[in-house]
Amino acid sequence: MDNWFNLIPVLLILAASLAMLVFDEWQRSIVALAILYLGVFILLVQLVPLTLSAVKLITGWAAALILGLNLPKGESTTTEGLFSNRIFKALSLVLIWVLAFLVSKSISSSFQISPEIVFSALAIFGAGLLQLGMKFRPFSIILGILTVFAGFELLYASVETSVLINGLLSAMNLLIALIGSYFAGFNQIEERS
Amino acid sequence: MSAPLIWIVFPLLISVLLWFIQSRTKLVLVISLALCTLLALIALLQPIGGIVKIGPTSVELKTTLILLGRSFILENKDRFFLVFINFAAVFWFFGARISAAPTKFIPLSLAIISFLTAALAVEPFLYSAILVEIAVIISLPMLINPGEPIGKGMLRYFIYQSLAMPFILFAGWMLSGSQANPSNSSQMQFAALLLGLGFAFWLAVFPFHVWIPEMASEGHSYVTGFLLSCLPPVYLLIMLKYLNGLIWLKDAAFLAPTLQTVGIVMIVTGGVWAATQKDLKRLFGFAVIIESGFSLICISLQSQAGNQLFYLSLIPHMLSLGVFAYALASLKKHEIDPDLSNLNGLIRTYPVLFISIICSLFSIIGLPLFAGFSLNLGLFAQLTGNVSLIIWIFLGYAGLMLAAFRLLIVLIGYTGKKWAITESLGDLFFLVTGDFVLLLMGIFPSIFIGSIWKIFAPLLTIT
Numbered sequence: 023m024d025n026w027f028n029l030i031p032v033l034l035i036l037a038a039s040l041a042m043l044v045f046d047e048w049q050r051s052i053v054a055l056a057i058l059y060l061g062v063f064i065l066l067v068q069l070v071p072l073t074l075s076a077v078k079l080i081t082g083w084a085a086a087l088i089l090g091l092n093l094p095k096g097e098s099t100t101t102e103g104l105f106s107n108r109i110f111k112a113l114s115l116v117l118i119w120v121l122a123f124l125v126s127k128s129i130s131s132s133f134q135i136s137p138e139i140v141f142s143a144l145a146i147f148g149a150g151l152l153q154l155g156m157k158f159r160p161f162s163i164i165l166g167i168l169t170v171f172a173g174f175e176l177l178y179a180s181v182e183t184s185v186l187i188n189g190l191l192s193a194m195n196l197l198i199a200l201i202g203s204y205f206a207g208f209n210q211i212e213e214r215s
Numbered sequence: 216m217s218a219p220l221i222w223i224v225f226p227l228l229i230s231v232l233l234w235f236i237q238s239r240t241k242l243v244l245v246i247s248l249a250l251c252t253l254l255a256l257i258a259l260l261q262p263i264g265g266i267v268k269i270g271p272t273s274v275e276l277k278t279t280l281i282l283l284g285r286s287f288i289l290e291n292k293d294r295f296f297l298v299f300i301n302f303a304a305v306f307w308f309f310g311a312r313i314s315a316a317p318t319k320f321i322p323l324s325l326a327i328i329s330f331l332t333a334a335l336a337v338e339p340f341l342y343s344a345i346l347v348e349i350a351v352i353i354s355l356p357m358l359i360n361p362g363e364p365i366g367k368g369m370l371r372y373f374i375y376q377s378l379a380m381p382f383i384l385f386a387g388w389m390l391s392g393s394q395a396n397p398s399n400s401s402q403m404q405f406a407a408l409l410l411g412l413g414f415a416f417w418l419a420v421f422p423f424h425v426w427i428p429e430m431a432s433e434g435h436s437y438v439t440g441f442l443l444s445c446l447p448p449v450y451l452l453i454m455l456k457y458l459n460g461l462i463w464l465k466d467a468a469f470l471a472p473t474l475q476t477v478g479i480v481m482i483v484t485g486g487v488w489a490a491t492q493k494d495l496k497r498l499f500g501f502a503v504i505i506e507s508g509f510s511l512i513c514i515s516l517q518s519q520a521g522n523q524l525f526y527l528s529l530i531p532h533m534l535s536l537g538v539f540a541y542a543l544a545s546l547k548k549h550e551i552d553p554d555l556s557n558l559n560g561l562i563r564t565y566p567v568l569f570i571s572i573i574c575s576l577f578s579i580i581g582l583p584l585f586a587g588f589s590l591n592l593g594l595f596a597q598l599t600g601n602v603s604l605i606i607w608i609f610l611g612y613a614g615l616m617l618a619a620f621r622l623l624i625v626l627i628g629y630t631g632k633k634w635a636i637t638e639s640l641g642d643l644f645f646l647v648t649g650d651f652v653l654l655l656m657g658i659f660p661s662i663f664i665g666s667i668w669k670i671f672a673p674l675l676t677i678t
Contacts, residue, residue, distance in 0.1 A: 132402065147381075154374055160365045167377050174381040181388050186283035190345045197352045204356060205365060 034061035039149035085199035092203035118148035146173030164202030218289035219280035230325035255301035313641030314544040341387030368429025383413035428500030440540020474515030481508030486614025495553035531586035538649035539575040560630030586656035
């Protein structure tokens with residue numbers, strides 16, 4: 023790692039994605055998502071102009087806020103709170119990190135981006151995929167898709183600086199959050215049924 | 216005035232307006248039907264790039280709209296799509312009210328059509344994936360109904376469609392970079408793999424197909440029918456745009472066999488699963504997969520005849536799926552469970568409804584006298600040198616045919632009830648017209664499909 027300062031955002035991202043996967047309480051997941059966007063912003067600012075990375079941060083936080091304001095009332099089920107369940111999820115995520123670490127160097131050379139940024143992007147992308155695969159609740163799926171897109175945008179921002187495209191990507195994130203808040207009302211119905 | 220302003224921005228603005236007045240269903244229906252008919256007719260009659268004369272004033276219809284440094288371009292070759300999608304919208308909106316589709320269906324569908332048109336118009340075309348994703352997000356509220364739980368199929372639809380976007384964007388970026396440096400073959404192959412994955416998510420290629428039958432079995436059948444019949448053709452048109460835009464990919468030796476294999480896999484898996492289905496709604500989902508497989512094989516031919524077959528098949532495919540979806544929505548209206556075990560002898564009570572389902576299934580299979588027959592015949596004529604491929608296609612269609620005949624046997628089972636037409640006038644009008652057109656297309660293909668082609672071919676610059 024050439025820039026040791028990058029260890030801070032990388033650790034922030036890893037901790038946030040771990041928290042999102044392991045904890046089932048919506049509030050904690052939303053806070054973790056906001057922290058993840060902060061970590062992404064610190065890395066992104068090294069690749070693209072400050073204004074563009076600030077747009078991504080603000081959009082991400084706005085998405086987290088929209089979701090936070092409309093949290094589903096139904097809490098996690100008791101089985102998901104089991105310690106072994108959490109250990110399994112954490113180990114799966116560690117496996118994803120190892121995979122991301124192994125491939126990050128070769129990708130970074132072809133993209134000409136520092137390996138820690140590629141590693142973070144892949145780790146976020148992988149964590150999102152894991153979330154989509156392990157938790158099948160509407161709200162978790164929204165979080166999972168937002169996480170996948172956060173990882174993707176971190177990598178894609180280095181190759182795409184078009185205002186329209188970045189604007190559309192931001193609009194897409196906000197739309198997903200709005201859909202998430204729309205889901206929140208229906209989620210309660212599902213819990214009851 | 217520019218073409219994208221007319222076919223993208225204007226309908227989008229109208230869709231926002233319609234969203235706020237959605238409770239006034241008649242007004243919304245009239246506005247949407249008038250708008251889409253007008254847009255389709257303009258696309259059909261007015262060349263893009265020419266001068267439009269309205270009384271004493273003349274306005275130039277420009278091809279390009281520049282937005283934040285990127286262009287949206289609609290040219291004369293896009294007129295086929297504009298006519299097709301707007302007439303398709305007229306068809307779907309027409310049945311919305313009588314099929315008791317949710318009030319949000321028309322405003323959101325109009326917005327979806329605008330974004331799908333934008334996806335085909337955006338330049339560089341690599342960005343179309345983002346606009347498609349926005350269209351998918353907009354479609355989600357249509358699929359949820361108050362008082363009903365959020366279905367797994369809808370969630371899977373959202374996941375798979377969303378996962379396609381990163382893969383396609385990255386692949387597009389890598390391929391456009393590789394155009395300048397074609398010597399880096401490993402990077403190009405990797406990009407082609409990513410692109411393939413993205414399209415596999417979009418088109419629900421096995422094993423990513425689970426969401427289609429699940430989504431079809433949930434929610435309002437007419438709404439899911441609209442999405443499942445409109446999205447795959449747009450994805451395939453985007454795929455054609457990629458193939459035409461990326462010369463390396465178009466000339467790649469692996470392209471035709473890959474597309475053919477994927478198409479065959481879709482037809483065979485769709486057919487085999489259709490044969491085992493007891494739920495008519497899920498059967499509809501597998502019919503969609505089979506239709507997409509057929510289109511993929513047409514594209515894989517990489518010839519003028521193949522492209523012609525693909526474009527020609529869009530209209531009968533849309534019509535058969537539309538009739539099928541409408542009939543399924545009517546089943547719900549009459550509180551009939553679409554499971555085979557509950558349909559014994561019901562053709563006597565709802566003859567038009569079930570005959571329509573059978574007609575649309577027969578048309579998708581391509582039985583003689585139905586719209587799909589001449590298209591399937593055309594495809595087989597193109598594949599004469601490849602017998603194994605034809606056998607596989609037959610196997611897939613045999614599965615769907617088995618499902619159709621099993622349904623027919625259940626429906627004609629004797630229950631002692633007398634024959635009676637109990638469908639509403641609206642149902643009768645929509646379904647009988649649909650069946651009639653499907654049959655006419657099948658009985659007189661040269662008159663109907665041929666004349667449609669004569670109108671559309673100049674719009675595509677394929678003769």
